[in-house]
């Protein structure tokens with residue numbers, strides 16, 4: 274008996290869809306699309322090499338409007354001319370019968386690309402900021418809120434048309450919807466404002482309800498709506514929202530949308546082992562455990578962040594139904610196969626340039642964002658430094 278067998282068991286989502294094993298290829302932008310976000314052959318080759326890496330795969334963030342673009346050379350889903358490329362991406366990811374989800378995101382004030390392109394970004398409240406360059410955060414009017422909700426709807430329709438099995442709405446650390454939920458960022462006094470949790474939650478819930486309506490109208494009945502979030506926002510010991518507030522929030526999300534999973538994500542090391550800083554009964558307990566207990570089997574939970582070995586995957590599965598890995602699948606797309614073949618000792622997270630072609634990693638990749646891997650340290654330093662060299666291969 275393989276001690277890692279629990280990780281290889283199939284899982285049924287609430288809508289009846291079967292996932293082949295407990296692994297999820299979590300979203301990771303490779304920065305290898307065109308400048309305007311269209312899918313390239315390099316994107317497709319990378320996805321093809323990983324189409325059988327995990328039972329479920331989620332693309333890197335696709336931006337739903339130009340002001341929401343998280344990373345340069347990331348996926349665009351903001352206009353219909355993106356659909357042909359996205360269709361090829363969906364076909365490629367699904368070629369081995371695994372599940373292909375596209376992540377829809379709006380980066381709000383953390384869109385470095387919008388800062389560069391337009392000198393301004395959107396958020397719940399006005400700010401003047403200096404990094405990476407002088408820029409303004411424009412407080413979203415109700416009209417702008419409604420237009421972003423329309424953008425989410427249009428992006429969902431495009432994802433359905435392209436043939437993805439589902440969409441994932443991410444409100445994880447730093448993305449636009451999270452900044453509305455956050456008392457750090459949200460200083461508004463209107464019905465989307467800071468005064469009550471219901472007000473701070475409103476924008477995200479309106480997005481989820483609108484996306485669900487599009488799915489009900491246009492998608493096959495087993496289309497998957499996923500949700501990615503950070504259950505507690507922390508700055509030192511200060512909290513932008515507590516884990517209790519998050520648990521209430523996720524219940525509200527489940528009231529307005531038929532979500533099929535919750536994926537937990539944040540920045541930092543060993544995220545899946547994070548402990549709660551919310552004062553009270555949860556303080557010091559694992560964040561994943563608190564949320565897992567709260568869900569109580571109503572929804573599959575995906576743990577992620579710092580899972581980079583069979584042992585850590587098994588550990589994470591104690592408080593989750595599935596485990597997500599991002600950086601490990603960059604350098605070891607065959608992780609799960611080696612585990613299933615009783616060869617866990619052959620799992621190799623190291624990388625040298627000689628393996629670039631075999632791993633189908635684009636020659637120009639991860640522009641400016643290997644530092645994101647530095648936060649997590651899921652791959653060792655030498656490997657991150659080797660990947661960092663790929664950012665010198667861009668034309669500009």
Ligand SMILES: Cc1cc2nc3c(=O)[nH]c(=O)nc-3n(C[C@H](O)[C@H](O)[C@H](O)COP(=O)(O)O)c2cc1C
Pocket residue numbers: 299300301302303332333334376443445501538539577578579580597598599600601639642643645646649651
């Ligand atoms: C280079 C890079 C790109 C990423 N792109 C995305 C993204 O597009 N969407 C997203 O939700 N998370 C993104 N992430 C976060 C990862 O999904 C994940 O949460 C993080 O890397 C920790 O998981 P890991 O230890 O398995 O790598 C990215 C992380 C890195 C390092």
